[in-house]
Amino acid sequence: MAATDFKDYYAILGLNKAASSDEIKKTFRKLARKYHPDMNPGNKEAEARFKEVNEAYEVLSDSEKRKKYDQYGQYWKQAATTGGGWPGGGSSTTVDFGGVDFSQYGSFDEFINALLGRAAGGSAGSGRNGQWNYSSYRTGGPGGFGGFEDFAGYENRTAGSSLDTEVAISLTLAEAFRGTSKRVATGEVSIPAGVKTGSKIRVKGKGQVDLYTKQQGDLYLKVEVLPHPFFQFDGDNLVCEVPITPDEAVLGASIEVPAPEGTIAVKFPAGMRSGQSLRLRGKGWPKPKKDERTDLLVKIAIVPPKELTAIERECYEKIQANRTFNPRSNLSQMVL
Structure with a gap:
């Protein structure tokens, strides 16, 4: 990977290397919602930022990947591939390192140390030319691969430990x-x-x-x-909130409601209140390994108009003047 290809995942999320896992997750969710394609239809720049944010989170949310990224920078993927030493019995030819000649290095860690000027630090296994710490050397298997216990990023697996x-x-x-x-x-x-x-x-x-x-x-x-601007989970079911007008709430209405596979005509009965939900059976989330779906819960939110025409205002004023229903009639009984 060339230096110009390096992506600063912390900068993409607007964080520094000291950020906690919770900070990373919180920031990611905020940015994912901001740049989500559904929130920015046709916006190629937002789509590109969404992919960048997703890529950054995929690395920084994984403790092992983040460790490699923090340690090796632009070469973290190669380090993850080699595990700290060269694959295939010491040859670096099986991994693409962007055209760098690694024949002079005995391990990936040695290359990184040399790159960062750490070879002179005298750490075990950090140099060649007789500088190996043989007390920590462990002979490899039939392929002739040798490893050093203090190789950063190299895990000495004990018998019976998981390879998963x-x-x-x-x-x-x-x-x-x-x-x-x-x-x-x-x-x-x-x-x-x-x-x-x-x-x-x-x-x-x-x-x-x-x-x-x-x-x-x-x-x-x-x-x-990733979070979605309209659909959320409620247990195994999906839930969404749909706004209706005061007259639709009073008189009832048939409206188009978005569902995962397309819009559905839904008839709301008269007298619906904010917060009430309608259950659309079998219109929710797929059940894995089953040809079934959970339910979609459509939650009602009554939204009054912010601006009224002259005739709308006149009609509302007539309703107010002639209204017989008082939803607060029993509040006087609540006085202590």
Whole structure:
């Protein structure tokens, strides 16, 4: 990766490296809502910012990725790939490092130390030419790969420890509703319809590789569904809020209500109050592995007009002058 390709994920979110996980999540949700394509239809700049914010969060919300990013900067992806040493018995030729010649380095950490001027620091395993700390050296397996216990980013796996890997992945509500495919470090993976925040998707045989036994664990994708400006979750159901006018509330009405797959004509009975909900059965969220849907709850919000025409004002004044209903008639009984 060239230096000009480096993305400062902290700057993209408007944070610094000391930001906590909660701060990162809170800022991400705010920016994701601001630049969401549904909130900015046709705005290519907002769409690009939305993708940047999503990419930054995907890295900084994952503790392992963030650790690599903080340690290696623009080379964090290569470091994550090599695990601190060169793959394939010490050869760096299997990983794309943007045209840099790594034959002079014994490990990725050694390259980073040299790049940052840390080789002279005398840390174990930080140099070649007789500077290795042999007390920490551990001979590799049949492939001849040797490792150093103090390699930053290299995990010395004990027998029986898990090779499984967990990676955070962010989806728009539309992607989670319909299902989609996403590219991760190990390749393209399919996301089934109906996943929600907290869902885990198992991708068999795509986890960490044991360099000695060649066994490979599984990859688990931990899902976070990005906030949507109209639909939210209420347990397994979807919920949305629809505004209606005072006359529609009094007389009842038939209106078009957005649903995930398109608008639906919904008839509201007379006398609806703000906060009441109508349940549209089978119009909510897909149930994973089932050909069923949860319910869509349509919550009512009565919204008075901010501006009135002369005839509208006259009609409201006549209603007010002739109204017999008093919703506050029993409040006098509430005095202590």
